Amino acid sequence: MSQIDKKVLIYFVFSIFVLLAVLINPSSHDMRIGGLYISFEEGTTEKYARSVIDDSNLREDIKLDYNIDHLHNQYYLVVNQDKKSVLYNELMKANIWIRDEEVIKKGDNYLIVVSKSIANNKDFLDILSKQDLQLKKFVNCYIYFSKQPKDWVGYDKGQKIKKELLEKDKIIRVALVPIDG
Numbered sequence: 125m126s127q128i129d130k131k132v133l134i135y136f137v138f139s140i141f142v143l144l145a146v147l148i149n150p151s152s153h154d155m156r157i158g159g160l161y162i163s164f165e166e167g168t169t170e171k172y173a174r175s176v177i178d179d180s181n182l183r184e185d186i187k188l189d190y191n192i193d194h195l196h197n198q199y200y201l202v203v204n205q206d207k208k209s210v211l212y213n214e215l216m217k218a219n220i221w222i223r224d225e226e227v228i229k230k231g232d233n234y235l236i237v238v239s240k241s242i243a244n245n246k247d248f249l250d251i252l253s254k255q256d257l258q259l260k261k262f263v264n265c266y267i268y269f270s271k272q273p274k275d276w277v278g279y280d281k282g283q284k285i286k287k288e289l290l291e292k293d294k295i296i297r298v299a300l301v302p303i304d305g
Contacts, residue, residue, distance in 0.1 A: 155302050156278060156303045157269070157276060157278070157279060157281070157282035157303065158302070159266060159269055159301040160285070161266055161298070162289060162298050163298075166261050170190040173188065173190055173263065174188060174190075180288060186267050187268040188267055189265060191265065192265065195262075196240065197226065198243075198264065199240070199243040199259050199260065199262070200259075200262060201238065201252070201257055203234050204232060208236070211251070211257070214254070218248070218251060220247060222236055222237075228296060237297075262297075
């Protein structure tokens with residue numbers, strides 16, 4: 125292959141990657157965000173949740189549903205690195221699998237997100253007991269921006285809000301809720 129052919133091929137491949145990045149990147153679309161799911165630590169009060177939202181410079185006309193329980197993953201464990209390794213070994217022996225995306229690094233600890241079905245698994249509960257770990261329950265909230273399209277926020281602004289909220293005390297996860305249309 126000649127030097128010119130290699131350059132053309134490299135340029136062509138690079139162009140395809142750039143095109144794919146533009147097409148796949150949600151911020152390049154007109155995706156709109158109509159709300160947020162926020163998971164707070166166990167024991168977070170509605171008053172505290174509202175104060176965090178009020179301090180986050182979101183519009184005043186938002187609606188907060190406090191402590192909703194229809195989300196699939198409602199439970200979590202807090203472990204350090206050493207306990208995490210031991211726990212994972214025990215879970216694998218019992219054929220209980222936790223996906224990597226269900227582990228959140230928070231400070232020096234790891235929060236392992238657990239589904240309802242795993243939280244109710246007898247073998248899982250026995251492992252927690254043996255490891256002296258406590259299963260905790262998220263306080264899940266939903267924030268509605270509005271049902272009016274003019275009040276929805278763009279994807280980039282939604283990501284900025286998410287990042288700011290994740291820096292707040294007691295907030296464990298934030299998920300953007302895209303709106304079709």
